Amino acid sequence: MTKPYIPVGIVCSQSGPYQAMGREILKSALMAVDEINHSSDFDFKLAAHVRDPHGVIAEYHTVCDDLIRNTGVEHIIGCYTSASRKQVLPIVERTDRLLWYPARYEGFECSDNVIYVGASPNHNVLPLVRYVLDNISRHFFCVGSNYVWTWETNRVTRELVTAAQGSILAERLLELGESAVEHIVDEIVRRKPPVVFNTLVGSSSYDFIRAFNSATTAAGLDIPMLSCSLCEPELKIVGPASAGCITSSAYFESIQLPENRAFVERWKACHGETSSPSVDGQSAYVAVYLLARALKRAGTSNIGEVRRAAIGNRYNSPQGPVWIDGDNNHCVLTPRLAVSNAQGQFDIFWEADAPVKPDPYLSQLDVDVRPSRGGSSLDTPHLRIVK
Amino acid sequence: MSKPSSFSLRGRKALVAIKDDRDLSIVRRQFERLGIEIDSGELDSAPERRADVTLIDDEFLPLNPTMKRTLLGGGPIIALLGTETPSRLKLLLELDPASFLVKPLRSAGIYAALVLALERAERTNELKQQVVKLEERLRSRRIVLAAVLQVMHSHAIAEPAAFALIRRAAMEQRKTIEQMSAEIAAKGSLPRATG
Numbered sequence: 001m002t003k004p005y006i007p008v009g010i011v012c013s014q015s016g017p018y019q020a021m022g023r024e025i026l027k028s029a030l031m032a033v034d035e036i037n038h039s040s041d042f043d044f045k046l047a048a049h050v051r052d053p054h055g056v057i058a059e060y061h062t063v064c065d066d067l068i069r070n071t072g073v074e075h076i077i078g079c080y081t082s083a084s085r086k087q088v089l090p091i092v093e094r095t096d097r098l099l100w101y102p103a104r105y106e107g108f109e110c111s112d113n114v115i116y117v118g119a120s121p122n123h124n125v126l127p128l129v130r131y132v133l134d135n136i137s138r139h140f141f142c143v144g145s146n147y148v149w150t151w152e153t154n155r156v157t158r159e160l161v162t163a164a165q166g167s168i169l170a171e172r173l174l175e176l177g178e179s180a181v182e183h184i185v186d187e188i189v190r191r192k193p194p195v196v197f198n199t200l201v202g203s204s205s206y207d208f209i210r211a212f213n214s215a216t217t218a219a220g221l222d223i224p225m226l227s228c229s230l231c232e233p234e235l236k237i238v239g240p241a242s243a244g245c246i247t248s249s250a251y252f253e254s255i256q257l258p259e260n261r262a263f264v265e266r267w268k269a270c271h272g273e274t275s276s277p278s279v280d281g282q283s284a285y286v287a288v289y290l291l292a293r294a295l296k297r298a299g300t301s302n303i304g305e306v307r308r309a310a311i312g313n314r315y316n317s318p319q320g321p322v323w324i325d326g327d328n329n330h331c332v333l334t335p336r337l338a339v340s341n342a343q344g345q346f347d348i349f350w351e352a353d354a355p356v357k358p359d360p361y362l363s364q365l366d367v368d369v370r371p372s373r374g375g376s377s378l379d380t381p382h383l384r385i386v387k
Numbered sequence: 388m389s390k391p392s393s394f395s396l397r398g399r400k401a402l403v404a405i406k407d408d409r410d411l412s413i414v415r416r417q418f419e420r421l422g423i424e425i426d427s428g429e430l431d432s433a434p435e436r437r438a439d440v441t442l443i444d445d446e447f448l449p450l451n452p453t454m455k456r457t458l459l460g461g462g463p464i465i466a467l468l469g470t471e472t473p474s475r476l477k478l479l480l481e482l483d484p485a486s487f488l489v490k491p492l493r494s495a496g497i498y499a500a501l502v503l504a505l506e507r508a509e510r511t512n513e514l515k516q517q518v519v520k521l522e523e524r525l526r527s528r529r530i531v532l533a534a535v536l537q538v539m540h541s542h543a544i545a546e547p548a549a550f551a552l553i554r555r556a557a558m559e560q561r562k563t564i565e566q567m568s569a570e571i572a573a574k575g576s577l578p579r580a581t582g
Contacts, residue, residue: 363397363422
């Protein structure tokens with residue numbers, strides 16, 4: 001019997017400033033589509049309609065409008081930046097479609113027409129900052145790209161650090177794509193902060209990491225760098241200079257779960273032995289599976305039915321158990337901390353005891369609760385070996 | 388007691404007067420996400436209720452006296468606007484809203500409207516307290532002037548020196564200039580020259 005096709009849109013930029021991440025998202029989403037189409041677990045196939053907005057923000061609305069009007073898709077997987085998601089929001093809300101958004105983001109949004117598959121701020125910023133406050137220093141030097149992700153990450157960091165009687169020593173911002181990082185590196189070498197929190201994105205981050213590594217090595221300084229976004233493909237781009245970065249993420253290639261080992265094996269078979277999946281790519285893969293499982297459960301592609309079917313439907317993904325929280329359409333997932341190594345991989349040294357409920361508005365955050373007290377899975381990471 | 392983040396609204400109380408069930412359910416869901424306690428009880432027969440913020444649907448305008456009593460004591464007001472006609476806006480202005488939302492509601496915008504309304508209310512209260520203080524000081528200028536004149540005559544000094552003398556005496560006795568001036572004017576006693 002021929003399986004019916006359900007059209008799905010995949011929207012990610014294959015050129016422009018975010019092309020690297022856009023390509024990761026596309027490769028992973030298509031890998032999931034292919035697996036589902038060849039699986040006997042599903043009595044339908046997904047017909048992927050790929051659109052490339054070329055990194056032009058206004059194009060996101062145009063391509064989604066085309067997908068909805070002319071292709072009849074009810075589900076769209078994609079968008080990377082918040083600016084692109086905001087472009088798509090009005091059209092998916094007006095036409096009652098679902099956007100499956102794979103990227104981790106700064107929170108403070110909750111649309112009924114979006115499933116937020118990536119990490120919420122309580123999954124990545126909180127564990128990282130609290131770990132540093134408890135184990136390294138209460139004084140942070142912040143450097144980041146001048147856009148909403150950095151602004152909000154720095155705001156949360158400042159609140160946590162201030163409540164711990166620490167301080168933000170500096171907050172240096174660069175325009176997206178800016179490569180003139182030397183003046184910031186010079187300042188770091190001069191002031192010798194105990195820790196540097198890097199929220200730069202893309203090429204700015206790669207330039208900064210290289211310059212930082214070179215300058216601090218020459219000066220004999222050992223200053224830990226923090227990140228909430230660095231991923232394996234970027235470690236390969238930066239090279240050995242990227243080693244030693246303490247990174248917070250829900251996904252690392254080195255996660256020792258059978259689901260992840262199988263996923264990485266399939267990934268390398270598709271994209272080459274030296275390639276690595278990224279957190280956002282893996283998240284797009286998870287988004288496609290969450291959608292397919294919800295379609296199967298609902299028995300229809302109707303948005304309301306699919307949304308209801310998706311809520312609470314636990315999926316043992318490469319990153320571990322993942323499910324959608326019905327209170328806010330964000331994903332429950334497991335925060336982890338790792339250190340990048342010279343082989344372009346991450347050594348995981350902490351993970352939450354259990355998957356953590358998303359808190360997109362940080363409404364459960366008590367900034368003056370010392371992480372070492374209390375007993376929720378948002379508590380401070382304590383170093384332990386993760387096997 | 389733990390202090391929430393300055394942008395966390397958890398634990399706040401909101402009084403809500405919304406007619407449309409869909410709008411009300413959107414507000415309820417968003418308030419649950421934000422940790423806000425919602426009071427949408429009977430508005431026509433209730434006594435005055437305390438809240439940190441009040442949402443009022445323009446469908447209820449003009450408010451009857453009972454609703455005025457019930458709703459207008461409940462912190463800053465966020466108006467839910469269905470029509471932008473001047474006549475409707477005129478009614479709305481009487482509520483002195485701190486923020487507004489446009490109907491039909493979406494989850495987007497509610498958080499911002501709440502933060503702006505609460506912040507606006509706090510700043511307005513600070514300004515009101517400042518105005519009260521300034522009015523008090525304005526009322527006491529006459530007394531200060533009388534005291535300055537008295538010290539000018541008694542000490543045979545110019546106005547700046549007389550004022551400086553009063554100010555120094557007030558500082559030494561840990562009183563305000565106005566209190567010091569009132570004593571000088573009432574008792575005729577002069578501040579002891581120091582230095």
